[in-house]
Amino acid sequence: xxxxxxxxxxxxxIQDLDAGGRVCVVPRAGRRCHAVLNVAFGALHEAGARCxxxxxxxxxxxxxxxxxxxxxxxxxxxxxxxxxxxxxGFTSTSYSVTSGADVxxxxxxxxxxxxxxxxxxxxxxxxxxxxIGHEIQLFEDSVDWVTFQTLLGALYPDQxxxxxxxxxxxxxxxxxxxxxxxxxxxxxxxxxVQLFACGPIDVGRLGSACSQALRCWPQGGSTASPTRAxxxxxxxxxxxxxxxxxxxxxxxxxxRRHGLALMRHELALEMALDILFGPGSEFFSRHYEAxxxxxxxxxxxxxxxxxxxxxxxxxxxxxxxxLQKVILEExxxxxxxxxxxxxxxxxxxxxxxxxxxxxxDVESTVGFIESAGLxxxxxxxxxxxxxxxxxxxxxxxRRCLDTCLRPDRVAVAAVGE
Amino acid sequence: xxxxxxxxxRLPAPGDFDSRTLAGGLQxxxxxxxxxxxxxxxxxxGQMMQPGAVTRLALLARLLERGTRRLPDLRALxxxxxxxxxxxxSAQTLAMGPFQVLHLHYDALHGAYVPQEADNLLExxxxxxxxVLTDPFLEDGVLPPARIEQEKASxxxxxxxxxxxxxxxxxxxxxxxxxxxxPWALAPYGxxxxxxxxxxxxxxxxxxxxxxxxxxxxxVCGDVDSDQAADLCTRHLPGAPKARRRPASVPxxxxxxxxxxxxxxxxxxxxxLLLGFRTPIRLSAPVGDYATLILFNLLFGGDAHSRLYNHIxxxxxxxxxxxxxxxxxxxxxxxxxGVEPQDRRCLVGKVLDELSDLATQxxxxxxxxxxxxxxxxxxxxxxxxxxxxxxxxxxxRLAGTDSSRLELHSALGSVTSATLRTLAAAIVLDTxxxxxxxxxxx
Numbered sequence: 001x002x003x004x005x006x007x008x009x010x011x012x013x014i015q016d017l018d019a020g021g022r023v024c025v026v027p028r029a030g031r032r033c034h035a036v037l038n039v040a041f042g043a044l045h046e047a048g049a050r051c052x053x054x055x056x057x058x059x060x061x062x063x064x065x066x067x068x069x070x071x072x073x074x075x076x077x078x079x080x081x082x083x084x085x086x087x088x089g090f091t092s093t094s095y096s097v098t099s100g101a102d103v104x105x106x107x108x109x110x111x112x113x114x115x116x117x118x119x120x121x122x123x124x125x126x127x128x129x130x131x132i133g134h135e136i137q138l139f140e141d142s143v144d145w146v147t148f149q150t151l152l153g154a155l156y157p158d159q160x161x162x163x164x165x166x167x168x169x170x171x172x173x174x175x176x177x178x179x180x181x182x183x184x185x186x187x188x189x190x191x192x193v194q195l196f197a198c199g200p201i202d203v204g205r206l207g208s209a210c211s212q213a214l215r216c217w218p219q220g221g222s223t224a225s226p227t228r229a230x231x232x233x234x235x236x237x238x239x240x241x242x243x244x245x246x247x248x249x250x251x252x253x254x255x256r257r258h259g260l261a262l263m264r265h266e267l268a269l270e271m272a273l274d275i276l277f278g279p280g281s282e283f284f285s286r287h288y289e290a291x292x293x294x295x296x297x298x299x300x301x302x303x304x305x306x307x308x309x310x311x312x313x314x315x316x317x318x319x320x321x322x323l324q325k326v327i328l329e330e331x332x333x334x335x336x337x338x339x340x341x342x343x344x345x346x347x348x349x350x351x352x353x354x355x356x357x358x359x360x361d362v363e364s365t366v367g368f369i370e371s372a373g374l375x376x377x378x379x380x381x382x383x384x385x386x387x388x389x390x391x392x393x394x395x396x397x398r399r400c401l402d403t404c405l406r407p408d409r410v411a412v413a414a415v416g417e
Numbered sequence: 418x419x420x421x422x423x424x425x426x427r428l429p430a431p432g433d434f435d436s437r438t439l440a441g442g443l444q445x446x447x448x449x450x451x452x453x454x455x456x457x458x459x460x461x462x463g464q465m466m467q468p469g470a471v472t473r474l475a476l477l478a479r480l481l482e483r484g485t486r487r488l489p490d491l492r493a494l495x496x497x498x499x500x501x502x503x504x505x506x507s508a509q510t511l512a513m514g515p516f517q518v519l520h521l522h523y524d525a526l527h528g529a530y531v532p533q534e535a536d537n538l539l540e541x542x543x544x545x546x547x548x549v550l551t552d553p554f555l556e557d558g559v560l561p562p563a564r565i566e567q568e569k570a571s572x573x574x575x576x577x578x579x580x581x582x583x584x585x586x587x588x589x590x591x592x593x594x595x596x597x598x599x600p601w602a603l604a605p606y607g608x609x610x611x612x613x614x615x616x617x618x619x620x621x622x623x624x625x626x627x628x629x630x631x632x633x634x635x636x637v638c639g640d641v642d643s644d645q646a647a648d649l650c651t652r653h654l655p656g657a658p659k660a661r662r663r664p665a666s667v668p669x670x671x672x673x674x675x676x677x678x679x680x681x682x683x684x685x686x687x688x689x690l691l692l693g694f695r696t697p698i699r700l701s702a703p704v705g706d707y708a709t710l711i712l713f714n715l716l717f718g719g720d721a722h723s724r725l726y727n728h729i730x731x732x733x734x735x736x737x738x739x740x741x742x743x744x745x746x747x748x749x750x751x752x753x754x755g756v757e758p759q760d761r762r763c764l765v766g767k768v769l770d771e772l773s774d775l776a777t778q779x780x781x782x783x784x785x786x787x788x789x790x791x792x793x794x795x796x797x798x799x800x801x802x803x804x805x806x807x808x809x810x811x812x813x814r815l816a817g818t819d820s821s822r823l824e825l826h827s828a829l830g831s832v833t834s835a836t837l838r839t840l841a842a843a844i845v846l847d848t849x850x851x852x853x854x855x856x857x858x859x
Contacts, residue, residue, distance in 0.1 A: 007530070007532070008454075008530070009529075030452070030801055031797055031798070031800065031801060032797070032798050032801050072722075072727065072731065074721050074722055075722045075787065078720065078721075078722040078787040078788075078790065078791055079783075079786070079787050079790060080790060081790030081791050081793055081794035082794065083791070083794070083795075084721075098794075098798070099794065100794050100797060100798075127731075127732075127734040128734075130734040131730060131731075131734050131736075131737050132737070134687070134734075134736050134737035134738075134755065134756075134757075135737035135738075137686050137687045137755075138686075138687050138737055138738055138755040140686035140687070141583045141584075141685050141686045141687060142582075143581050143582075240581075240684075241581075241683075241684035242578075242581050243574065243577030243578055243580070243581055244574060244577070244578065278495075279491070279495040280492060280495040280496040280499050281492075282492065284491075284492070284495075285490060285491045285492035285495075288491060288567075289491075289563075289567060291567060291570055294571065294574055294575075294578070295571060296571075296575055296578065297578065316574065316578060346496060346499045346500055347499070349499060349500060349501075349502050349503060350499040350502070350503040351503070352502060352503065352532070353501075353502035353503020353504065353525070353526050354503045356454050356455070356502075356526055356530050357454065357455055357503070357524075357526070359454060360452075360453045360454055360455065361801065361802060362801070387532055
C-alpha cells in the first residue's frame with residue numbers, strides 16, 4: 001500500500017509478503033539504493049547456554065553467515081560494487097547494503113542469500129572464535145564502550161543486557177557449527193524478517209524477489225521472544241586509564257509501551273533532555289562556563305524498546321561527583337519549574353528540523369523507516385509526532401519527569417583510574 | 418549549471434560545482450540540487466601547519482563558537498540556531514594533508530520544509546557565519562579573558578581525551594615520528610604546551626588578519642539560486658583589503674633513508690600496530706597514477722575484500738581490526754591493526770609478504786575488477802551526498818590539482834595489473850610503530 005506525505009514530498013510503500021515478512025520502501029529518484037534486512041533475533045532473544053544459545057550466539061551467527069560454500073559472500077557484493085555491513089543489537093540483527101541502482105536487484109538477492117543460507121563448517125567457526133575474542137579485547141580500550149557496558153551492568157545486574165552483545169570469551173567456547181545451524185533455523189524465519197529500502201526501486205520486483213527467497217527459509221514464526229529486562233539501578237565502577245573520569249547516569253523507564261505510544265514517549269524524553277540539559281539550556285551554559293562539564297562529551301541519549309527503556313546522561317568531568325550532584329538537583333527542581341512550558345517551542349522546532357533532515361539521504365531515510373517499522377509504526381504516523389495536532393505536547397514531556405527522569409531512581413557508572 | 422537532478426545520467430557534468438571568484442577574494446562554489454531538504458554552507462580558511470600557529474587557530478575556532486556581539490554567549494548562539502528549525506553551526510580545525518583548515522559549517526532547512534512563516538534561513542546562516550568571523554563577542558575591546566581560560570582548559574582536556582582513544586594516539590605518535598620536522602607531524606587540534614602566550618588581544622589581532630588574508634573557499638549546496646547565494650556571501654562574509662594569499666605549495670617529506678621500528682608502551686588492553694609506507698604517488702600526480710594508488714589501497718587493505726582482511730584476519734585469525742588507508746598529499750600508505758604483542762612480528766611479516774607478492778605476481782584480474790567496481794560506486798555515490806563532494810573538491814584545491822571526480826572515475830579503467838605491480842615494487846616501509854600493553858602477556 002502506498003502513502004504520500006505532502007509536506008515532506010515523500011511516499012512510502014508497504015507490502016506484506018505472501019511468504020511472510022514485510023517490505024517497506026521509500027521510492028526516490030537517484031543513482032543509489034540502500035536497504036536493510038532486519039531479522040528479529042538479537043542478544044535478548046538468546047535462550048541461554050542450557051538451551052544451546054549461549055550469550056553472543058546472535059552476533060557469532062551474524063559473523064559466520066558471511067561464509068558460504070564458495071567463500072566469503074562479501075567478495076560477491078564487492079564484485080558488483082556494493083558495500084555490505086551487518087550489526088547485531090539487543091533485539092534484532094540487521095544486514096545493510098548500499099549499491100548503484102543498476103545492480104540493486106542483484107544486491108538484494110545476495111542480501112537474502114547472506115541471511116538465509118546456512119553453512120557452518122567447523123574450522124572457520126574455531127577461527128571466528130579467535131577473531132571475536134580479539135574484537136572483545138579491542139573494545140576494552142574504548143571508553144565509550146566500557147562506560148556503556150558498565151552502566152548496563154549497574155542498571156540490569158545479572159541480566160543479559162549486562163553482558164556484551166558479542167558474549168564473553170567463556171560463553172563463546174561452547175559455540176560450534178551444529179549449534180549455529182540450529183540457532184539459524186530456529187530464529188531466521190520469514191515472519192521475523194523486515195526489509196527497509198530507499199532509492200530508485202521497483203517495489204513490485206523487490207517484493208517478488210523477497211517472497212521467492214523467503215519461501216526457501218524455514219517456515220513459521222520464531223519460537224522465541226526477547227526477554228524483558230527489569231531495572232535494579234545500582235552503582236558500578238570500571239578502572240581505565242583516562243585523562244579525566246567519566247560519569248554516566250541511567251534513568252530506567254519500566255512502563256511497557258508499544259507502537260506509537262512508545263515512539264511518542266521516546267521523542268518526549270529526547271525533548272525533555274534537550275530542554276533540561278541540552279546545549280540551549282541554562283544548565284549546560286552555567287556548568288560549561290564553570291568547567292564542570294565537557295562540551296564534547298556531555299549529553300543524553302534515549303534507549304526505548306518494548307524489552308527495555310532508559311535514558312542516559314553524563315560525560316567527562318574533573319569532579320564527577322559534583323557533576324552527578326548538579327544533574328540530580330536539576331531533576332529535583334524540574335517538576336516545580338515552568339522550564340518545559342517556557343522552552344517547549346524551541347525544543348520542538350529543533351526536533352522537527354532534525355526529523356526532516358533524516359529524510360535527505362538514503363541511509364538516514366532507511367534508518368527512520370526502520371526505527372518506525374521495528375516498533376510496528378507507519379513512518380508517517382511518527383512524523384506526525386513532530387508537528388500538528390498529534391504532536392508531542394508539554395504534558396507528554398512533563399510525564400517523563402514522573403516515569404523516567406527521577407533523581408531517586410538512578411544507576412551510576414563511574415569509569416576512571 | 419552543475420546539477421544532479423537528472424537521475425538518468427550515469428555521471429554528472431565534469432565539475433561538481435560552479436565556481437567563481439567573488440569580491441573580497443572569496444572563492445565561491447555552488448551546487449544546485451533539489452535532492453535535499455536543507456541547504457549546507459561550508460567555509461574553509463587554510464594555512465600551512467606550523468608550530469605555534471596550529472594551536473592559536475585551534476583555540477580561536479573554539480572561541481568562535483562562544484558568541485558574537487549580537488548573540489553574546491554560548492546559550493544565545495545555540496538557542497538562536499534551534500529556533501531556526503534546528504539549524505546547525507560549528508567551527509573546528511581540520512588537517513587536510515599539511516594544511517590546517519578552519520572549517521565553519523552551517524546547515525538549515527530549505528524554506529519549502531519550514532511549516533510556518535520563517536526568515537530566509539540561508540540568509541540567516543550567512544549573516545551568522547559573517548558575524549562569527551568578524552564580529553565576535555568582545556570585552557573591553559578584546560576577546561574575553563575568562564572565556565579564553567575556559568577554552569584553554571577545554572582544549573587541554575579535549576586533546577587528553579582524544580589520546581584516551583589508543584588507536585588515535587598510535588596514529589598520532591606514528592605521524593609525529595615518521596614526519597618529524599614537517600607539517601604532517603603536527604596535529605590540527607593544537608598542542609596544549611603552546612597555549613601559555615595566547616591572550617584576548619593577540620588572538621583578536623590574529624583573527625582579524627587571518628579572515629582577511631587567508632585563502633577562503635565557500636561551498637553552498639542545495640536548492641538555491643546561485644546568484645542570490647553569491648550575493649549573500651559577498652554581503653555577509655569578510656572581504657579582503659588586499660589580495661588573499663594563495664594556498665601554499667605542498668612541501669616534500671624528507672627523502673627516505675632507512676626503515677625504523679619504534680616500540681612504546683601504554684595502558685592498552687590490546688597492542689596497536691601502525692606501519693607507515695612511502696609511495697611514489699601523491700594527490701597532485703597525473704590522475705591515472707592517482708587512480709592506481711586508490712585501487713592499490715583498496716585491494717591491499719582498504720576494504721573488507723582486501724588481501725590484509727582476507728588473509729590476516731579471516732584466514733589466520735590474527736586480529737579483529739586490520740585496515741590500510743592513505744595520506745594522499747604526502748603519498749603515504751598506512752596500515753593499522755589491533756594485535757597481541759606475541760603476534761606482532763608474525764603479523765608484520767604477513768603484511769610485508771602480501772606487499773612482496775603484489776610486487777612480484779601482481780593482483781588478479783578479479784581483485785582489480787572488484788576494486789574498480791567499488792571505487793566507481795563510491796565516486797558515483799558521492800554525487801548524492803554533500804560532505805564527500807565538498808571534501809573531494811577542497812582537498813584538490815589545496816593540493817594544487819584540478820582533476821575532477823569524472824576524470825578519476827574514467828582513469829580507474831586504465832589501471833592494470835602491471836601498473837599495480839610497479840607501484841607495489843616502489844612502496845617502502847618507512848616506520849613500524851607499536852604501542853604495546855604495559856604488561857604484555859606472553
